[in-house]
Amino acid sequence: MSEPASPFKGKTGLRRILNAVGYSWAGLTAALKHENAFQQEVFLALVLVPLALFLGDSGSERALMIGAVLLVLMVELLNSAIEAALDRISLEHHQLIKRAKDMGSAAVMIALLNVVAIWALILLD
DSSP states (O other), X not given: OOOOOOTTTTOOHHHHXXXXXXXXXXXXXXXXXXXXXXXXXXXXXXXXXXXXXXXXXXXXXXXXXXXXXXXXXXXXXXXHHHHHHHHHHOOSOXXXXXXXXXXXXXXXXXXXXXXXXXXXXXXXX
């Protein structure tokens, strides 16, 4: 017998879109309230996005610079979600949990290095 479907999966059309917007907003506000790294990266984005609009010579350059910054926020949200789920499962020290958290942290670091690389390539060209 198949597993029952989630009650959240039955929504369609406009109701589904409105629910998705609500869940997304709740996720953003939770990250801003509870995640120091996300707060710092949002501050960084508030500085860098306007700077990209000013420093980019073309639409493509501005899009790359802004996209790299937004990617950091996306990766941080995913990293925070992984950490929250793992903390819900267990607060005990376990090598697999540590590995998963370290990998999430590495993903954020790579996204930040991507910002540095893209901005350097554009601004130093």
